Amino acid sequence: MTMQLTQPAPVAAPPRRLTADDIAGRTTSHNSLRQTISQTMSMAWRATKKMRRNPEQFFDVTIQPLLFTAMFAYLLGGGLSGSVEAYLPLVIPGILAQTALTACMATGVQLREDMEKGVFDRFKSLPMARIAPLAGPMIADLLRYAIASTLTFFTGIMMGYRPGGGAAGVVMAIVLTMIAGWSLAWVFTWVGTLARSAQSVQGISMMIMFPLTFMSNALVPVETLPGWLAAFVKVNPVSYIVTATRDLANDGQITGHVGWALVACAAVIAIFAPLSVNSYKRHL
Amino acid sequence: MKHIPAVHAEGLVKSFGDFRAVDGVDLHVDQGEIFGVLGPNGAGKTTMLKMLATLLPIDGGRGEIFGVDVRRDPHRTRQLLGVTGQYASVDENLTANENLWLFGRLQGVSSRTSRATAAQLLEQFGLQEAANKPISQFSGGMRRRLDLAASLITRPPLIFLDEPTTGLDPRTRGQMWDTIRDLVAGGCTVLLTTQYLDEADQLADRIAVIDRGRKVAEGTPDELKASVGNSTLRLRLTDAADQQVAAEVVRRLLGEDPVLSPESGRMNVALDAADRAADVLISLRQAGIGITSVSVDAPTLDEVFLALTGHDTGDGADQSADKQLEVAR
Numbered sequence: 001m002t003m004q005l006t007q008p009a010p011v012a013a014p015p016r017r018l019t020a021d022d023i024a025g026r027t028t029s030h031n032s033l034r035q036t037i038s039q040t041m042s043m044a045w046r047a048t049k050k051m052r053r054n055p056e057q058f059f060d061v062t063i064q065p066l067l068f069t070a071m072f073a074y075l076l077g078g079g080l081s082g083s084v085e086a087y088l089p090l091v092i093p094g095i096l097a098q099t100a101l102t103a104c105m106a107t108g109v110q111l112r113e114d115m116e117k118g119v120f121d122r123f124k125s126l127p128m129a130r131i132a133p134l135a136g137p138m139i140a141d142l143l144r145y146a147i148a149s150t151l152t153f154f155t156g157i158m159m160g161y162r163p164g165g166g167a168a169g170v171v172m173a174i175v176l177t178m179i180a181g182w183s184l185a186w187v188f189t190w191v192g193t194l195a196r197s198a199q200s201v202q203g204i205s206m207m208i209m210f211p212l213t214f215m216s217n218a219l220v221p222v223e224t225l226p227g228w229l230a231a232f233v234k235v236n237p238v239s240y241i242v243t244a245t246r247d248l249a250n251d252g253q254i255t256g257h258v259g260w261a262l263v264a265c266a267a268v269i270a271i272f273a274p275l276s277v278n279s280y281k282r283h284l
Numbered sequence: 285m286k287h288i289p290a291v292h293a294e295g296l297v298k299s300f301g302d303f304r305a306v307d308g309v310d311l312h313v314d315q316g317e318i319f320g321v322l323g324p325n326g327a328g329k330t331t332m333l334k335m336l337a338t339l340l341p342i343d344g345g346r347g348e349i350f351g352v353d354v355r356r357d358p359h360r361t362r363q364l365l366g367v368t369g370q371y372a373s374v375d376e377n378l379t380a381n382e383n384l385w386l387f388g389r390l391q392g393v394s395s396r397t398s399r400a401t402a403a404q405l406l407e408q409f410g411l412q413e414a415a416n417k418p419i420s421q422f423s424g425g426m427r428r429r430l431d432l433a434a435s436l437i438t439r440p441p442l443i444f445l446d447e448p449t450t451g452l453d454p455r456t457r458g459q460m461w462d463t464i465r466d467l468v469a470g471g472c473t474v475l476l477t478t479q480y481l482d483e484a485d486q487l488a489d490r491i492a493v494i495d496r497g498r499k500v501a502e503g504t505p506d507e508l509k510a511s512v513g514n515s516t517l518r519l520r521l522t523d524a525a526d527q528q529v530a531a532e533v534v535r536r537l538l539g540e541d542p543v544l545s546p547e548s549g550r551m552n553v554a555l556d557a558a559d560r561a562a563d564v565l566i567s568l569r570q571a572g573i574g575i576t577s578v579s580v581d582a583p584t585l586d587e588v589f590l591a592l593t594g595h596d597t598g599d600g601a602d603q604s605a606d607k608q609l610e611v612a613r
Contacts, residue, residue, distance in 0.1 A: 016471065017287035017315045017316065018287060018288070018315060018350060018441055019287050019288065020288055020350075020351050023288070023350045023351060023352060023360075023364065026363070026364075027352070027359075027360040027363040027364065028359075028360075028363070029357070029359065029360065030359055031359070035392055038389070038392070039389075039390050042386060042389040042390050043390075045386070046375065046377075046378065046386055049377060049378055049382065050377040050378075053377050053418075054377070117375075117376070118369060118373035118374070119373050119374055119375040119376070120373075121339065121367075121369055121373045122367070122369075122373040122374070122387070122434065123390070124338075124339055125337050125338065125339055125362060125365075125366075125367040126362060126387070126390055126391055127359050127360075127362035127363045127391065128390050128391070132390070
């Protein structure tokens with residue numbers, strides 16, 4: 001009698017089937033705050049990688065501060081303040097806000113471009129907080145605001161501007177500009193989630209940015225304006241930010257204007273962050 | 285304990301304006317199976333998948349993923365499935381490694397585990413050499429594999445694959461098929477869409493045929509093919525005038541009408557077995573009908589469609605010709 005040589009085939013355990021309890025156990029009903037922050041930071045990490053690999057994203061925040069500071073100071077200084085040197089303390093904080101606003105306009109355009117890419121389909125299909133893909137790149141953009149405001153001060157100082165607030169005042173002004181940039185970026189993020197293409201985001205953002213920057217006290221003293229214009233300039237959040245920046249950079253003082261500027265920033269976030277998240281969700 | 289279906293959908297509807305992209309589709313996928321959704325471009329396959337993956341709002345009907353209502357609980361639904369789209373949805377600005385790490389982090393996997401899983405997946409998909417290269421240098425097949433790997437980083441129990449091999453060369457296609465089989469062997473459930481009958485045939489345990497937003501048939505690949513015959517004999521007659529006589533010969537032999545295209549003298553005969561082709565050829569020879577070319581092929585999607593819907597995969601025939609051919613499960 002011969003031995004049976006064939007071994008019985010190893011019995012593979014059939015893959016376990018999931019029950020309703022398993023499903024309830026491996027899922028959660030919503031993202032916790034900690035998860036949301038971690039996801040936002042991961043998206044910020046992605047944005048910094050992207051910036052490093054596309055250095056042309058830094059053109060606007062490097063060239064514009066040099067160009068605008070020199071251009072506006074030499075163009076308007078003599079006429080408005082009698083001399084370029086006298087105009088600098090007025091205009092540098094103004095240009096600071098202006099470049100921050102241009103820099104955060106790019107946030108909306110970038111977001112729109114990004115949303116058209118295939119990878120955003122995956123982001124949407126992940127159980128990720130809906131604010132993370134919006135807030136993440138904005139956090140990375142803080143770097144851009146820092147570069148823009150530092151270069152604006154640098155250009156100003158090269159042209160003879162001596163900030164009365166000293167180093168501390170300048171640093172505080174830069175920090176305030178970054179906060180303001182981050183807050184105002186929500187407006188453009190909202191536009192980014194609404195518009196149909198990156199070009200239209202650019203167009204709409206321009207229409208928002210120009211009145212906001214030029215119809216403010218960034219380049220001219222409010223007293224020289226006609227009443228109706230002065231009324232708008234006084235409620236424009238950019239004016240609050242510019243005044244606060246002047247107080248910090250020129251006097252080194254944390255005045256009530258700084259407080260109001262922060263309130264204006266908070267108001268912008270409170271309005272536009274929920275609008276943006278809602279509009280992004282509806283895009284699904 | 286009774287287990288729940290991986291996908292259960294009833295009367296799914298999606299409209300874009302007046303156009304009903306998905307028009308009342310029922311779907312039932314059991315755990316551990318590969319379910320194929322077969323249909324031509326624009327049939328509504330992708331739309332259906334997107335609705336079930338929470339990427340598009342559901343206009344009518346309802347869908348459940350492992351018993352979780354897709355519309356009511358999208359967050360839970362997203363934790364149960366991985367989606368691999370028709371176009372590679374990975375980040376062009378990141379390397380393969382960075383992509384996988386990011387998708388892991390975004391889903392709450394720790395940085396260390398994320399890195400380890402990424403390395404493991406890149407090896408499993410034969411991408412470890414390209415791990416740190418920019419995606420722009422990847423071939424189509426590599427992208428597709430990376431895309432699938434990205435869906436697997438949290439090991440979800442259900443994977444949606446939207447036309448996983450469209451545009452791939454035959455060799456890469458075969459690799460993709462093996463990968464999909466491995467997934468299921470590992471306990472995953474797969475819902476895939478495809479335009480290719482042979483792909484559905486190779487992979488799927490069950491197939492639903494979708495046409496113009498409606499399900500026109502469902503069954504195992506064998507059941508489906510049996511409804512069209514297992515193979516097709518394609519003939520070209522020397523003299524197109526012989527066509528009626530030839531058709532009569534075939535009818536007498538097989539009891540079925542061949543499909544004729546009068547202007548070119550072509551004739552297609554559905555066969556339930558390929559060796560019946562010889563019988564047809566012999567009968568034609570005996571009837572004195574000359575043949576210039578002959579081939580025997582597996583039925584194409586076009587033919588399955590023609591048989592199931594009464595029109596071809598393009599538009600043209602009228603909608604009323606739709607035959608509701610429900611093959612019993």
